[in-house]
Amino acid sequence: MSVRASRWLLFLVLALAMPVPMWGPFGAFVPAVRYAILFAAGLAVAWAEGTAGPVPGILLLFGAHALVAAGLAGLVAWGGGRALAPLAPRTRGFVVGGACAALLLLALLVDLYRTPFGRAPANNLLGILS
């Protein structure tokens, strides 16, 4: 696996599964994808109903968190790719693949995320994506 590919794979898995705390009063602990979903949901409501009152602020909150969480995922992926660069491509592939699989497995099996915007207080990866 090339360094570039390992970075992309790491980025995608981290953006999908790496929880990032939410700043402010809400206490969420979810990955970038979830913030992006919330932003999209808010945008859809704003598109249908308008942007009066605190709606723009709420959109900004989720949008900013989606960007920051994605940025963090990218940073970790870039650092990971750089750290793994000296390894042979095959070894690198095993390491990256193993790490990604481990993270995804953990995210699927354990209620890793705090999701105050959903129906349950905590959930696993499937729960926050469904």
Added chain:
Amino acid sequence: MKWGTRLAPLAVPLAAAWAALAAPPLLAESPLPFPRTETREPCARRDPLRRPFFGDLHVHTALSFDAFGQGTLARPDDAYRYAQGEAIGIQPYGRDGRPLRHIQIRRPLDFAAVTDHSELLGETQICQLEALEGYDSTVCRVMRRFPKLGYMLVNGLMYSDETPERLSFCIDRGASCRDAARGPWQEIQEAAEAHYDRSADCRFTTFVGYEWSGMPGGDNIHRNVLFRNAIVQGAPTNYIDTPTQEGLWQALEAECLAAGNGCDALAIPHNSNVSGGRLFTTTRPDGAPITAEDARTRARLERLVEVTQHKGDSECRPGGPDELCDYEKLRYPRMMDMVTVRTPPQDLPPRIYVREVLSEGLVQEQRIGVNPFRFGLIGASDTHFAAPGMVDEDTFVGHAAGTVDARFGVPAYPDRPDFNPGGLGVLWAEENSRDALFEAMRRGEAYGTSGPRMTVRFFGGWDYTPQWCQEPDAAQRAAQGYAQGVPMGGTLLDPPADAATRAPRFALWAQRDLGGADTPSTPLQRIQIVKGWLVAGEPHEQVYDVAGERDGAADVDLATCTPRGRGFDSLCSVWTDPEFDPTAPAFYYARVVENPSCRWNTWVCNARGVDCARPDSVPDDLRRCCDPEVPKTIQERAWTSPIWYAPRGGGRDAAQLGASEGGAVR
């Protein structure tokens, strides 16, 4: 012999027998001191000297959009079951849909009213029922998938505008949503009927009601509308279709009071503390000053005001000479500021506290001859998870069973530190029936408490003597109270020539809440009388301690929440106004104060073993336990409805209003 002649001697007994058979049983019994407007069995116990009934007239269930959006699934039936002592499940709910928590009131209530928001009643129904058009709309999808997000967005959209609009999935200019609201409105009525005890036991009374939730520009001008009996409006008035308080009153007049079908209603304003001064306006929507007729309309419909509830105390302005006004205050004068403003404003607008509104009522009365703000005081909870009367400090689980940041979990710290468990309304009535309780509301013979069930009698007259407090028989004492003056909510006219004094006397008697086996309670500390009056048209106020003693004799052990020191099981006083001016209109109300006790946050933090001396040991979600800005104790209290004094030549209109309801003496 004509039949008529032969039957003549029997005519009267026959007519009486026929009347007895034809009329409902109630009409055949001894005359009631209030009009009976419904069919029901007579109450087995009726007390002409009246008893205090404890209840909660501000309750939300899953039919309210904001409650549903915050995870509430309990419905009106659950709310009434809870009020009567049954356990109910509340959020959070597990993946199998079962509630993860159950709650049960310690002491059942005597009465309650479910008052769901009339706005979005149909929209909430549409988002929950697949068969209804609009179920698949964007808003409903978001609402179901991300309830709290939906709640935040829709509440924000709905309540930021002076003129809110229907959501886009309400087709036919809103008709589909108005149609959809019929189901929940029917459910509210059916639940009230199902739980209203029409038997002779008179164990529990319900009222059909709703909340008109006006919030122009983020200022709270909400009113709870309560109906006297089962005859109600065809549809509840809502802020979207009727966006002014004047519109609400007109709708109530036209669709209820003047409908000629036996419908009767009251509106109870609440949360003046976050109204931006717009709950009690002295101008019409066009900016012109209100007229006597405007004032009469308001005074006819708005006989009570909620002085305390989850979202803070509205009695009086903090920071002044009355130190007890620094109690459960929100520092934001507008509802929307609570979520959008981080730094509280320094200057609070006028007329956001009840006491200053009572004073403004005197000012308006001098100007136009009618007091528009002639209301009594009650407390309520404003529960958003169908738990009327869940007002004990040690059981508080938050305004909507969770904090803003953890609606769907069980948060360690149940709510914002400036919210509180709310209070109760107490009505002095002959019996526990809708008519009797409604009449008590209308005449203002009511008081509010911050939660405890203390009993408070408050009479005003000219002839009470200190011996009143020596009277050992409570019934005799009450009888003298009524015979020699007016109870709370009444009006004193100028003194009779043969009065024992030229200054009014007030007879007060308070008994502490004795609690129960598992219900903590606290002795009384003192009774105060709050007087407001006008001098040259300018309002003045003064607080008098009239029984008990000031701070210092008692406190509470913060580690165990055990009260310490001296207190009183009951307090009694006959107090004469030492600065009475017979030419000055005035109002007087009593405030009964308990010794200090633990505030809800102290109970929470103690239960979790928080040790603020070791900051590193305090979990993040309990950091607020160690915030010095959050009070650790409170002084629970009761506020009676005022007694007004109307001098010769002024206030006759208001006095007559009181007199017509049995509440004025000369």
